[in-house]
Amino acid sequence: MKSDNRISVTVCYALPHHQEVIPLKVTPQSTVLQTIQRSGIMDKYPDIEVNNGNVGIFGRLVGLDQPLQDHDRIEIYRPLYESPPEARRRRAR
Secondary structure, eight states, rough: OOOOOOOOEEEEEEEEEEEEEEEEOOTOOBHHHHHHHHTTTHHHHTTTOOOTTTTETTTEEEOTBBBOOOOOOOOOOOOOOHHHHHHHHHHOO
């Protein structure tokens, strides 16, 4: 019986009113960048800028060369146009 040595990961990108979630199976030790490229999300959303400052795994910033582990969730973050404290102050007014 042949075993499948791939790991399950998810690539996520949140838009204001929609969240794109792409489940993938990749080889162990695939990197964040390789997996994002393989997901095709940058073809679907060409405005995505993937760099070392806007990608995380489960809310923790990571480098693009970070190797993945089984069940990792890669999150691609959009730039903030307003800081969270400023947005709260504006809503409170």
